[in-house]
Amino acid sequence: MKTRKIPLRKCTGCQEMKNKKELMRIVKGEDGNFSFDETGKISGRGAYICKNIECFERAYKNKGLERSFKSPVPKDVYETLKRKLLNENNRQDGN
Numbered sequence: 001m002k003t004r005k006i007p008l009r010k011c012t013g014c015q016e017m018k019n020k021k022e023l024m025r026i027v028k029g030e031d032g033n034f035s036f037d038e039t040g041k042i043s044g045r046g047a048y049i050c051k052n053i054e055c056f057e058r059a060y061k062n063k064g065l066e067r068s069f070k071s072p073v074p075k076d077v078y079e080t081l082k083r084k085l086l087n088e089n090n091r092q093d094g095n
Contacts (some may be wrong), residue, residue: 009048012064013055026081028069034077036053036084045069049081056085 007020011078025037029044037046047068059065065073 011050011055012047012068013049013059018050020053021050024051024084026065026077034073036081040077051085053082053085053089056082
């Protein structure tokens with residue numbers, strides 16, 4: 001039986017290659033709006049970030065998302081991403 005290749009993506013915060021399913025995907029659609037892709041299938045330019053707050057802080061400081069999208073990212077996108085990461089971490093700690 002043939003083994004399937006695991007898709008790897010680079011985190012915009014820590015710059016490490018990780019399994020695609022371990023990362024959050026932020027998408028810039030053709031209309032220029034940003035959204036969070038839970039499925040990994042929304043069309044548009046995507047950027048990945050680890051599901052921990054340290055990588056988020058690094059990506060924010062180093063403008064990792066701006067580099068990936070080659071355009072400025074609104075502050076509210078960062079705020080929403082931070083809220084999502086904090087909620088995700090709280091959910092994992094509660095289990």
